Amino acid sequence: MLDALRRFLTEFAGASGQDGFAVDDHRVAAAALLVNLIGADGIADAAEKAALHDVLKAHFGLDDTETAGLVAAAxxxxxxxxxxxxxxxxxxxxxxxxxxxxxxxxxxEIVFADGEAHEIEDNIVWRAADLLGVPDRERVELKRRIAASAPRVHAGPEASA
Structure with missing residues (x-):
């Protein structure tokens, strides 16, 4: 009981938890969005899991152990x-x-890791971009750029817009 209270207070204060990442660490927040996205279509395949690891490692300059810890925290x-x-x-x-x-x-990058954008994934990115204040035009341009480099892409209606 006392340990649970201590963990709660530690997390509430924003201090590092058992995973080494603070509750308000932007890397955990970004990784959690990606984890949410992977499960959105009901299929978390190997390509998406590998892409999650690779994307986080590259964007945040982490090594394999740090990336695994970030994914676990997320x-x-x-x-x-x-x-x-x-x-x-x-x-x-x-x-x-x-x-x-x-x-x-x-x-x-996560959406197109499996080669196609599912409608629900597209909707999650749209909602997250809106909450983040990323303009629609920029969101669509990012989608087009990533879709162009993805294999076997079925990009949906925005790709042709």
Whole structure:
């Protein structure tokens, strides 16, 4: 009981938890958005899981162990979240416009990791981008750019817009 209270107070204060990442760490918030996105279509395949690891490692300059810790922290935080706002609010406070657009870019990289954009994934990126203050035009341009480099892409209606 006392340990649970101590963990709660530690997390509430924003200090590092058992995973080494603070509750308000923008990397955890971004990773949790990506974890949410992977499970959105009901199929978390190997390509998406590998892309999650690769995207986080590359964008945040982490090694394999740090990336695994970040993914674990993100999974825990995503499981406790009620909605996307839990993550986008941290990102909006922590990142400038370019950083928030980079999160949307990371989301598109995950969406197209399996070669196609599902409608629900597209909707999640749209909602997250809106909450992050990333303009529709920029979101669509990021989608087009990532889709163009993805294999076997079925990009949906925005790709032809």
């Amino acid at each position: 999974r825990r935080r995503e499981a406790d979240a009620v909605d996307l706002y839990a993550f986008t609010s941290v990102l909006k406070r922590s990142l400038d416009a370019c950083g928030r657009a980079e999160v949307v870019e990371m989301m598109w």
